[in-house]
Amino acid sequence: MQLKDKVVFITGGAQGFGRGVAEAVLKKGGKCDVTNVAEFEDAFKAAVSKFGHVDVMCNNAGILDERIWEKELEINFTAVVRGTMMALNHMRKDKGGRGGVIINTASTAGMR
Numbered sequence: 001m002q003l004k005d006k007v008v009f010i011t012g013g014a015q016g017f018g019r020g021v022a023e024a025v026l027k028k029g030g031k032c033d034v035t036n037v038a039e040f041e042d043a044f045k046a047a048v049s050k051f052g053h054v055d056v057m058c059n060n061a062g063i064l065d066e067r068i069w070e071k072e073l074e075i076n077f078t079a080v081v082r083g084t085m086m087a088l089n090h091m092r093k094d095k096g097g098r099g100g101v102i103i104n105t106a107s108t109a110g111m112r
């Protein structure tokens with residue numbers, strides 16, 4: 001079964017069998033691709049619409065494969081900036097938001 005555009009609800013997904021299922025779902029395309037602007041924005045809007053607001057944004061998706069460095073930049077940089085801007089625009093108090101926290105996963109490689 002292809003899972004692109006499907007919504008999959010998994011309980012206990014942080015570890016064990018649930019995590020295995022989550023990983024299998026992701027391999028079958030059941031996720032938004034952060035390099036696809038429409039998909040990424042739709043996923044964020046869907047979360048806001050479902051839960052009313054987003055308080056914490058974790059931009060964690062990333063790859064390490066320098067043979068496809070353009071893709072690396074798209075995922076590790078462009079999508080992180082896009083996700084940050086989406087969350088910022090949603091959270092900013094001067095525009096009616098309720099504040100929040102944005103966490104961007106990085107690497108110590110960036111410090112060196």
Ligand SMILES: NC(=O)c1ccc[n+]([C@@H]2O[C@H](COP(=O)([O-])OP(=O)(O)OC[C@H]3O[C@@H](n4cnc5c(N)ncnc54)[C@H](O)[C@@H]3O)[C@@H](O)[C@H]2O)c1
Nearest residue numbers: 026031032033034035060061062063064075105106107108
């Ligand atoms: N593991 C490390 O040692 C390490 C070190 C430094 C930084 N990081 C960073 O931490 C973050 C997580 O790394 P990890 O080790 O858990 O890697 P991982 O490969 O286990 O997880 C990366 C996740 O990003 C997702 N992803 C990749 N491309 C995507 C895309 N286009 N759209 C949506 N999701 C996408 C993958 O499906 C996966 O779920 C990454 O940003 C990585 O660069 C990891």
